[in-house]
Amino acid sequence: xxxxxxxxxxxxxxxxxxxxxxxxxxxxxxxxxxxxxxxxxxxxxxxxxxxxxxxxxxxxxxxxxxxxxxxxxxxxxxxxxxxx
Numbered sequence: 001x002x003x004x005x006x007x008x009x010x011x012x013x014x015x016x017x018x019x020x021x022x023x024x025x026x027x028x029x030x031x032x033x034x035x036x037x038x039x040x041x042x043x044x045x046x047x048x049x050x051x052x053x054x055x056x057x058x059x060x061x062x063x064x065x066x067x068x069x070x071x072x073x074x075x076x077x078x079x080x081x082x083x084x
Contacts, residue, residue: 003054003080008073015049016069028070056080 003011013026019042020026032038038046047058050072056079066072 005073008076011053012069012073015046026069030069031067050076054080056083
């Protein structure tokens, strides 16, 4: 089943709130490191959750270009399209 951008964004927000708490505003432009304080350990945990949630495999080197929630959503979309 194809996931829309907004569907992926909402599902990703759910997972991010496990690290940030429910009161933190998370938008597409939110910076994962500077605004959400996602460190390397949290990032690896998040990636494992993303892989389970979306049934994908995220290459670690692909994360080098990901800074915002929007960029992470786009990465998830690209990986999902590539495996179809």
